[in-house]
Amino acid sequence: MITNCEYQPKERAIYQAVLELFEEGADINNLTVAKITGRAGIGKGTAYEYFSGKEEMIAKAFFYNGEMFCRQLYEGVCKEQTLGDKVNYVLLAMERQMTKTNCVFRLIHMMADNSPVSGWIRELLKEKKEVGVVPAEAVIRRVLDDELDGREMPSEDKMKYLMLSIYSKIFCYGMLLNDDKYQQEDQRVVIRGLVNRGICREVEEIFGLS
Amino acid sequence: MITNCEYQPKERAIYQAVLELFEEGADINNLTVAKITGRAGIGKGTAYEYFSGKEEMIAKAFFYNGEMFCRQLYEGVCKEQTLGDKVNYVLLAMERQMTKTNCVFRLIHMMADNSPVSGWIRELLKEKKEVGVVPAEAVIRRVLDDELDGREMPSEDKMKYLMLSIYSKIFCYGMLLNDDKYQQEDQRVVIRGLVNRGICREVEEIFGLS
Amino acid sequence: MITNCEYQPKERAIYQAVLELFEEGADINNLTVAKITGRAGIGKGTAYEYFSGKEEMIAKAFFYNGEMFCRQLYEGVCKEQTLGDKVNYVLLAMERQMTKTNCVFRLIHMMADNSPVSGWIRELLKEKKEVGVVPAEAVIRRVLDDELDGREMPSEDKMKYLMLSIYSKIFCYGMLLNDDKYQQEDQRVVIRGLVNRGICREVEEIFGLS
Amino acid sequence: MITNCEYQPKERAIYQAVLELFEEGADINNLTVAKITGRAGIGKGTAYEYFSGKEEMIAKAFFYNGEMFCRQLYEGVCKEQTLGDKVNYVLLAMERQMTKTNCVFRLIHMMADNSPVSGWIRELLKEKKEVGVVPAEAVIRRVLDDELDGREMPSEDKMKYLMLSIYSKIFCYGMLLNDDKYQQEDQRVVIRGLVNRGICREVEEIFGLS
DNA sequence: TATGAATGAGAATTCATTCAT
DNA sequence: AATGAATGAATTCTCATTCAT
Numbered sequence: 110m111i112t113n114c115e116y117q118p119k120e121r122a123i124y125q126a127v128l129e130l131f132e133e134g135a136d137i138n139n140l141t142v143a144k145i146t147g148r149a150g151i152g153k154g155t156a157y158e159y160f161s162g163k164e165e166m167i168a169k170a171f172f173y174n175g176e177m178f179c180r181q182l183y184e185g186v187c188k189e190q191t192l193g194d195k196v197n198y199v200l201l202a203m204e205r206q207m208t209k210t211n212c213v214f215r216l217i218h219m220m221a222d223n224s225p226v227s228g229w230i231r232e233l234l235k236e237k238k239e240v241g242v243v244p245a246e247a248v249i250r251r252v253l254d255d256e257l258d259g260r261e262m263p264s265e266d267k268m269k270y271l272m273l274s275i276y277s278k279i280f281c282y283g284m285l286l287n288d289d290k291y292q293q294e295d296q297r298v299v300i301r302g303l304v305n306r307g308i309c310r311e312v313e314e315i316f317g318l319s
Numbered sequence: 320m321i322t323n324c325e326y327q328p329k330e331r332a333i334y335q336a337v338l339e340l341f342e343e344g345a346d347i348n349n350l351t352v353a354k355i356t357g358r359a360g361i362g363k364g365t366a367y368e369y370f371s372g373k374e375e376m377i378a379k380a381f382f383y384n385g386e387m388f389c390r391q392l393y394e395g396v397c398k399e400q401t402l403g404d405k406v407n408y409v410l411l412a413m414e415r416q417m418t419k420t421n422c423v424f425r426l427i428h429m430m431a432d433n434s435p436v437s438g439w440i441r442e443l444l445k446e447k448k449e450v451g452v453v454p455a456e457a458v459i460r461r462v463l464d465d466e467l468d469g470r471e472m473p474s475e476d477k478m479k480y481l482m483l484s485i486y487s488k489i490f491c492y493g494m495l496l497n498d499d500k501y502q503q504e505d506q507r508v509v510i511r512g513l514v515n516r517g518i519c520r521e522v523e524e525i526f527g528l529s
Numbered sequence: 530m531i532t533n534c535e536y537q538p539k540e541r542a543i544y545q546a547v548l549e550l551f552e553e554g555a556d557i558n559n560l561t562v563a564k565i566t567g568r569a570g571i572g573k574g575t576a577y578e579y580f581s582g583k584e585e586m587i588a589k590a591f592f593y594n595g596e597m598f599c600r601q602l603y604e605g606v607c608k609e610q611t612l613g614d615k616v617n618y619v620l621l622a623m624e625r626q627m628t629k630t631n632c633v634f635r636l637i638h639m640m641a642d643n644s645p646v647s648g649w650i651r652e653l654l655k656e657k658k659e660v661g662v663v664p665a666e667a668v669i670r671r672v673l674d675d676e677l678d679g680r681e682m683p684s685e686d687k688m689k690y691l692m693l694s695i696y697s698k699i700f701c702y703g704m705l706l707n708d709d710k711y712q713q714e715d716q717r718v719v720i721r722g723l724v725n726r727g728i729c730r731e732v733e734e735i736f737g738l739s
Numbered sequence: 740m741i742t743n744c745e746y747q748p749k750e751r752a753i754y755q756a757v758l759e760l761f762e763e764g765a766d767i768n769n770l771t772v773a774k775i776t777g778r779a780g781i782g783k784g785t786a787y788e789y790f791s792g793k794e795e796m797i798a799k800a801f802f803y804n805g806e807m808f809c810r811q812l813y814e815g816v817c818k819e820q821t822l823g824d825k826v827n828y829v830l831l832a833m834e835r836q837m838t839k840t841n842c843v844f845r846l847i848h849m850m851a852d853n854s855p856v857s858g859w860i861r862e863l864l865k866e867k868k869e870v871g872v873v874p875a876e877a878v879i880r881r882v883l884d885d886e887l888d889g890r891e892m893p894s895e896d897k898m899k900y901l902m903l904s905i906y907s908k909i910f911c912y913g914m915l916l917n918d919d920k921y922q923q924e925d926q927r928v929v930i931r932g933l934v935n936r937g938i939c940r941e942v943e944e945i946f947g948l949s
Numbered sequence: 950t951a952t953g954a955a956t957g958a959g960a961a962t963t964c965a966t967t968c969a970t
Numbered sequence: 971a972a973t974g975a976a977t978g979a980a981t982t983c984t985c986a987t988t989c990a991t
Binding site: 561562563574582 | 984985987
């Protein structure tokens, strides 16, 4: 079940400011509180009423973005019928997100960091897992559950491999999109098809042999 | 052809210092010149005789690491005969690198950044491409070239997809290794087999149909 | 004559909050309005209805404390008959005050400061002198007046010296009390006797020769 | 024995800057690092090469002042022959110090604080006690030792009382000097005589009865 | 009258870089 | 060539005070 989180207006303003600055190409590590609050149109001190420090602002901003993205993704995926359509939906959503910004990727990058921001993100993830928020993993799992249906559940190793394999293919599709060539829809459609089929085949393989 | 780059001793000392600090868990953005030169055992001013600034030191350090890694990989891959053995060699090299540190991943993360470091890295990549240095891509391409042999070359799109698909599988294997479960060899051997077979099948598929 | 000053409840709450925080070891310069009003249980804005700023709050709080202390002292001293008993009363009152907190000393310290708080205190002292409030000086003078009785008044210089000499002895007793050794009554009683006798002898000397 | 402490030039510059600003009436709590280093004529960052923070700068500056003062005092006292001359020397030194600034008093005030500066001062005192530096106490004790000579040592309580009693009289003399009346030497000479005699009598009393 | 959210001036501190030795 | 003391721009964060409710 998706929780209906309410965000306070100033909190939201900070998130949006961070994401905007980010989309405009700012480097996270050079993001200053002054820039963020300036963009958000609020006083510097006000930010500290809502956050304990800069790192929390940034981490939560990306988390907010990820949450919004995954929630939409989840809802969209549920409406599609076939595995191929579901995967396609995800890849298209990825495209939209990518052209706007690389936010989702950054979230992943940041998680692998040793920076204070990454610490915050990991903590947020743990915390939210207990509440009913939709993480990226849940989206993929949902797709797989639908597909598994009556069939026998594969071994844990295979499921883990499958999850990551799909995850990495989507990720790899996102990386391809950075290439100038794929700025045009007619070029993207070809590669999207390849990736989609690649994922479907992998699912069938694992689920088929189990 | 692999160029025989010579590194000056102080330059090397800087690289090693950066990598050491990194392996010890330092956050890149909190690496200071003082810490780096202190670890390298040279004066702060001296570093500026070899580098234009902190960003260059860090970027080149990771580049140095990547180069060393890929060079070894390339040499190792050349010695193996079958596709499966080659892929296995890469995955094992990945494991070794992973346990030491996530340096290769970090390199990737940093490339996706908007930070000054990432700017340096992208520039270095361009520059080196013109010289004959071995990038990660070259390793994969070498494996594929061997395999392609007499067969017909697939379309550019398919090759691009294949490259990234392999890349993503290796990447995905690296990510799995972070999991506590895979700290033990007997656990790793199972998943390594799955990844290896996944890659080989994908290669066969693309090369088979072309 | 002791004026019957009435304090408004919120005003009093502020004073008590300041003194409480102080007794708990807070540093005056790190006392924030937020902490004070928080402790007082009133809104931050409300404090500004009663005081012009933080400095006034603190200065008046200590002034309030000093006034209460001196008033009690004055009343107590009046009830005693001999010089020795009066001095003893003062020293015992000092002890009680000391164990609770060093507030009286702090008041003295603050007066010697160049801080805004000290400015306020000096101003308050002037102001109150015109009204009939009991200052520490008045207590000592009262003791001396009783003792002087019919005898001839010594020169102004001598009176001034005597006042300060007594003052310094009491002060010195207070300082001694900080010593761990004097946490026990049986230790204190010895030193208290010495101080008492020192003061009495000094009074006799000055008053005797005049 | 007086240790010959060497101070580095920048360190000294900071001390002098703090003391100068202080003599000019600055409030300790409003002393900023910018003001101090500005006055000292060095860069803000440089101060942090020598001190861990603002508090250390201020505490050590006053400590430096106290040390210099006490060292001179000690040397001067040693040259005098009679108790009266020695005490007179101390009182005159006090006067000189007072007209310049109240630094010694401030040091005392600061010690009684709960501020970080006071913490530093207390720590410095402990530390220096182990090294052979001359504290205020040593000066008084030296005077008493000379006087005690062959006579029997009084009880610990009495010695403690005597030390503090003298200390407080000197302190009280310093306080008197703040009075406008005593800005003139002819006025001071009277009161100085009274204080001097008061101290001598007290010493004789304690040493006589032991 | 009472409040506390909002503010921004101001403070401490860090650290990349320079440059005299 | 090598150094590290000196620097000050830049950054984070605090907190007294205001003012709309």
